[in-house]
Amino acid sequence: METSASLLRVLDQLAHLLDDAADTSPTATTPCTEYDFxxxxxxxxxxxxxxxxxxxxxxxxxxxxxxxxxxxxxxDQVRRNAARLTELLPAALANPLKIGDAGMPGDMAASMILWEYQVHGWDLAQAAGLPWSPDEDGLEASLAFAPNMLTPDFQGEGKSFGPAVAVPADAPAMDRLAGLSGRKV
Structure with a gap:
């Protein structure tokens, strides 16, 4: 259940970030090189x-x-989805989540979603020049989870995630997660 709590906290932060970034240029570059803001x-x-x-x-x-x-x-869309997830997650984590033709256990999907929203929140915050600081427990959970998803099929030049970027082992957890996810910190 800790993953769910961290996910809901990150979504709350994301909603506030999107409110605060409302005036950000739509074409502002993000560390996620595939996407502008x-x-x-x-x-x-x-x-x-x-x-x-x-x-x-x-x-x-x-x-x-x-x-x-x-x-x-x-x-507001993030807030509505977070409210729905608050009700859904306790039972839904026991079921697989089907994403396109693939599926994964519901609890594994929640870990993936947490990691994705921590990193994409950071991407958006960097583009907007705003702070982003998800809770340490959730970041540590994602640092343990992400290497299982960052296989050579998904990480490297021209793939969904760029090559990992070296970050000092004593760097803040968000910096280590961003680097692991192929972001230049």
């Missing part, structure tokens, strides 16, 4: 909706994230 915000809101819909669906299948249009800053 507007595109990354759409990715984050779309996938959060898809994941939430998947946890709610009888067949546990995520909806289409591309079908989601960001409303305003996207903050």
């Amino acid at each position: 507007q595109t990354l915000r759409g990715h984050v809101v779309g996938w959060l909706t898809a994941f939430t819909d998947g946890y709610a669906a009888d067949d546990h299948t995520c909806s289409d994230p591309a079908a989601v249009t960001v409303e305003g800053s996207g903050a």
